[in-house]
Amino acid sequence: MNIDNNQLLRFTTAGSVDDGKSTLIGRLLYDSKSIFQDQINAVENSSKQKGLESIDLAMFTDGLRDEREQGITIDVAYRYFTTPKRKFIIADTPGHIQYTRNMVTGASTANVALILIDARHGVIEQTRRHAFIASLLNIPHIIVCVNKMDLVDYDEQVYNTIVKDFEEFSSKMLTRDITFIPMSALNGDNVVHRSEHMNWYPAAPLLYTLETLHISSDLNKLDLRFPVQTVLRPQLQGFEDYRGYAGRLSSGVVRVGDEITALPSGFTSKIASINVGEQEVKEAFAPMSVAITLQDDIDIARGDMIVRSNNQPELSQEFDVMVCWLNEKPSQPRKKYKIMHANNEQVCMIRQKVYKLDIETLKREETTEEFHMNEIGRMTFKTSKALMIDTYRENRITGSVILVDEQTHETVAAGMIV
Incomplete structure (x- = not known):
């Protein structure tokens, strides 16, 4: 397969707390020799100060001191690396349920979503939440990384059970290209190099999969906007x-x-x-x-x-939007917000709250209640002047909006026009 070594692939990592996202990225960077020696030396020294016998790979991505001291990733950390076959941008997103909004931010421009699953725990609510958000954001490829296989003795049956559970859930999603890889990010199994402990897994390791994955531009090439x-x-x-x-x-x-x-x-x-x-x-x-x-x-x-002239977007003052509420203050009825769409800014009101999504079951719950931070659902917006809109599925740019509080100038919601 001929791969354009100038082609850029953007991927995001997501999973529950302590599933090993930062360690996985550290392993990718370390084993692919994409880290400068002075960075390696600094992390080795920090690892020794923490009393660790080996290098703490997670420190290559957890750049903020307070994050490291808490042992969690609390914001989206972007990293860049290049191999002879492709260039990459990584968005490492938080695992905590209260940081769903950060996952939306990190995944909004991704070509691929890496969903990490702890082999000991299997598919949990956060797995479903992150996979659904990846599908909602129209990310074309999902790679399910069944991590920490070393802690279940590299058991093929454990892996097969997780694959079956995820496939049952993902059948309800729009993303259809899903790849499964068993691995141990800590030990390097199936990350950059094939694992000697899992000969029952015949396919390629993660890096080769990322290098050879066919990606098409996410830009709409047909509709002039x-x-x-x-x-x-x-x-x-x-x-x-x-x-x-x-x-x-x-x-x-x-x-x-x-x-x-x-x-x-x-x-x-x-x-x-x-x-x-x-x-x-x-x-x-x-x-x-x-x-x-x-x-x-x-x-x-x-x-x-x-x-x-023969290919125009919809001109509308009232339209439905799938919203992820980002702000600590809940949505307010009859409150005026500023809506930002492409280069257009208008005054907007939330006319109706249609439903909230139960991420655990993907069921729609009809609601008139406020939306709180990290909640996802469908709303109807009414703007002061008509916007030129496409659906998000047709066009990521003209199909997305940002809602801003006029008083505080804080971004309160991100939305995808449906």
């Missing part, structure tokens, strides 16, 4: 008549001569020119940042969206 970030009117000699629109393409391809519509006004025109920096090009595609000009002088402002 160009949220305008700023209007360019340079007051320079020779540019008196120039009016350009700058921003980053959320999805699709734009070409000179394309017929477009500006939303929400509905005015139409054609693309006159496209610039990437100082270079003029004939076409551009997501996620490039560009400046475009139109053949007609029409009224366009920040927050507007340029789309193809």
